Amino acid sequence: MDTQGIDQLLSQMRAASALASGGGAAAATDAAPGGADFASLLKSSIDQVNGAQQEADRLSKEFELGAPGVNLQDVMVSLQKANVSFQTMVQVRNKLVTAYQEVMGMQV
Numbered sequence: 001m002d003t004q005g006i007d008q009l010l011s012q013m014r015a016a017s018a019l020a021s022g023g024g025a026a027a028a029t030d031a032a033p034g035g036a037d038f039a040s041l042l043k044s045s046i047d048q049v050n051g052a053q054q055e056a057d058r059l060s061k062e063f064e065l066g067a068p069g070v071n072l073q074d075v076m077v078s079l080q081k082a083n084v085s086f087q088t089m090v091q092v093r094n095k096l097v098t099a100y101q102e103v104m105g106m107q108v
Helices: 003-020 024-029 038-064 072-104
Strands: none
Touching: 003 038, 003 072, 038 072
16 A cells, blocks of 8 residues: 555645645644654544634624625635635545555455
């Protein structure tokens, strides 16, 4: 099994999540120290995607209620960032399931 591809995909997911949450590239690089275990890394990535979706939901509700300082452009950008983050997470999940199925199908 090629773990380099999975590591690269997770790195891209972290970078997309950091951009979606407004953290920038610096947040994506220090989120994965060399000794981080896979479960905590995955949970952190899912939490970031969830945060982006909650922020988009909050902004859209504020816009619907006519809150001052919330414009349509910010709402739409936030919704698109949340969508991209979620789609990236789904693709990572699909790759992980495929890798798991390949490992389980190997002859011992």
